[in-house]
Amino acid sequence: MSSRDSDRLFRKRTWFDWLRYSGATVCFTLNPAHWSWVPQIQNEPLDTWIGPNERRFYATWLMITVRVWIDDGSW
Numbered sequence: 001m002s003s004r005d006s007d008r009l010f011r012k013r014t015w016f017d018w019l020r021y022s023g024a025t026v027c028f029t030l031n032p033a034h035w036s037w038v039p040q041i042q043n044e045p046l047d048t049w050i051g052p053n054e055r056r057f058y059a060t061w062l063m064i065t066v067r068v069w070i071d072d073g074s075w
Contacts, residue, residue, distance in 0.1 A: 014072070021073035027065040036060045051075035 029035060044056035044067075054071040 017072045018070070021071040022069060024066065024068045027067070029063045029065065032063075035062050037062070 039059070039061040041059045042057070044058055050056070051071050051074055053074055054069060056067065056069045058065060058067045060066075
């Protein structure tokens with residue numbers, strides 16, 4: 001196996017890890033008292049449980065909240 005082949009395998013493994021440990025959720029809030037009438041897009045605050053390469057974002061408007069996290073599993 002040449003070094004070029006091993007580089008390709010390494011890149012596939014890296015992309016596979018990013019896909020494996022990343023994800024998204026969609027939440028619906030049924031109580032109108034908790035709806036956000038102004039659209040918001042923010043980074044979630046960092047805490048002690050977050051991995052070194054993990055990034056978390058959320059967007060909310062009315063009854064829908066979408067959370068996305070991107071991570072490679074290096075924790």
